[in-house]
Every structure is written in structure tokens, then in C-alpha cells.
Amino acid sequence: QVHLVQSGAEVKKPGASVTISCKASGYMFTSYTIQWVRQAPGQSLEWMGWINTGNGNTKYSQKFQGRVAITRDTSADTAYMELSSLTFEDTAVYYCARDRARYQVLSHWFDPWGQGTLVTVSS
Amino acid sequence: EIVLTQSPATLSLSPGERATLSCRASQSVSSYLAWYQQKPGQAPRLLIYDTSNRATGIPARFSGSGSGTDFTLTISSLEPEDFAIYYCQQRSNPLTFGGGTKVEIK
Numbered sequence: 001q002v003h004l005v006q007s008g009a010e011v012k013k014p015g016a017s018v019t020i021s022c023k024a025s026g027y028m029f030t031s032y033t034i035q036w037v038r039q040a041p042g043q044s045l046e047w048m049g050w051i052n053t054g055n056g057n058t059k060y061s062q063k064f065q066g067r068v069a070i071t072r073d074t075s076a077d078t079a080y081m082e083l084s085s086l087t088f089e090d091t092a093v094y095y096c097a098r099d100r101a102r103y104q105v106l107s108h109w110f111d112p113w114g115q116g117t118l119v120t121v122s123s
Numbered sequence: 124e125i126v127l128t129q130s131p132a133t134l135s136l137s138p139g140e141r142a143t144l145s146c147r148a149s150q151s152v153s154s155y156l157a158w159y160q161q162k163p164g165q166a167p168r169l170l171i172y173d174t175s176n177r178a179t180g181i182p183a184r185f186s187g188s189g190s191g192t193d194f195t196l197t198i199s200s201l202e203p204e205d206f207a208i209y210y211c212q213q214r215s216n217p218l219t220f221g222g223g224t225k226v227e228i229k
Contacts, residue, residue, distance in 0.1 A: 044210060044220050044221065044222050044223050045159075045167065045210060045212070045220040046220070047217060047218040047219065047220070059216075061217045061218075062217065063217070095166055095167075097166075100169070100172065100178075107172065107214070108155075108214035108218055109157050109169060109172040109173075109178075109212075109214070110157075110159075110167070110169060110212075111168075111169035111172075111178055111179075112166075112168075112169075113166035113167055113168070114166065115166055116166050
């Protein structure tokens with residue numbers, strides 16, 4: 001069974017960085033793109049970017065360009081999302097999700113999702 | 124950026140009733156639209172992709188239709204576990220989601 005398990009909740013100060021991990025199991029990690037989405041409290045969903053877990057290529061939403069970095073460790077079947085220069089507006093639940101299409105074809109449909117990681121930015 | 128507008132914001136229905144949710148795009152997304160269900164404290168779950176294809180394990184009471192800019196998610200007969208928030212999503216860069224429709228028990 002396919003599972004994505006994310007790292008635990010974080011509390012950060014403004015200006016700091018946060019790194020969230022997303023460990024995959026139940027399938028061949030390098031065959032599917034991993035996407036990242038966030039959800040501020042009481043708000044809708046916001047796409048951040050993706051990583052081709054096979055070759056490491058990435059694409060980021062322009063909103064986060066320069067502030068986000070998505071990486072992967074194929075030996076650990078794990079993807080990472082680092083967000084820097086945090087502000088209060090970055091308080092949100094961050095999700096990783098597997099792209100639905102195999103072989104890095106990129107459907108941009110997210111299935112399944114990790115359980116989410118709450119990042120709280122507080123002074 | 125393509126803006127997705129969902130309506131209504133809240134839908135109050137009873138179990139067994141039919142639910143019809145709308146998603147309108149600010150420009151054509153062809154048939155590239157998906158629907159997700161999210162329950163409190165949980166991650167979203169993919170229901171429908173490419174307008175009308177049910178994801179793995181999704182019951183047949185969920186169906187999607189539409190094309191271009193106007194899309195509909197229909198739940199033919201609401202089960203107790205269907206009361207949740209539903210989001211639509213399109214896949215042109217940047218990927219965007221609608222604001223959500225909450226289906227609540229009347």
C-alpha cells in the first residue's frame with residue numbers, strides 16, 4: 001500500500017527556514033513525481049512545486065521562487081521541502097503528494113497525500 | 124493564473140439527497156480538472172481527475188462532468204461520510220485550487 005509519511009510539526013521564528021521530509025513506501029520512489037501543497041488555517045490549497053524523483057529536476061510556483069527548495073534522497077525514498085525567510089503568512093499545513101502518473105509523466109493530479117505537517121511561524 | 128470559483132460556498136443537505144457542486148474557471152482548462160474531498164484534520168483525497176474519471180476506490184455515487192470553463196461534481200445520494208469540503212483543481216501552471224464547497228448536514 002502506498003504511503004507518504006511526513007515529519008512532525010515545527011515552530012519557527014520569522015526569518016528562519018524550515019525543512020519538511022516526506023518518506024514514501026509501497027512503490028518505486030523514483031517512478032513518480034512528488035508535489036508539495038500548503039493550506040493556511042481555514043483556507044484553500046496552494047501549490048508550491050514538484051520534484052522529478054528520478055532525475056531531481058524541479059519546478060516551483062513563481063510565488064515561492066527563490067524561497068523554496070525541493071530535494072530528494074533516493075537511497076532513503078524521501079523528498080524534502082525547505083522554505084526560507086519565513087513570515088507569519090507561512091503558517092500553514094504543508095502536504096506532500098504523489099503525482100498520479102507513473103514514470104514521471106506528470107498528470108498534476110495528487111494521489112495519495114501525506115498526512116500533513118503544521119508549520120507555525122511565531123515570534 | 125487561472126482562477127477557479129466554486130459554488131455554492133456551503134451546501135446544506137440531508138443524507139440520501141443529491142449534491143451538485145460547481146466549479147468555474149476563469150479561462151478554459153479543457154478537460155483538465157480534478158476534484159478532492161477533505162475532512163476535518165485530514166489530508167485531501169483525490170475523487171475525480173480529467174473531469175470525469177474516478178480515482179481508485181472512489182464509489183460510483185461520485186461523478187464529474189463539464190468541459191472548458193464549467194464543471195460539476197455530483198454525489199448521487201449522500202452518505203454520512205460524504206459531508207466534507209470539496210475542492211476543484213486545474214493543472215495549468217501555476218496549478219490552482221478553488222475556494223472549496225462545504226457540504227454540511229441539514
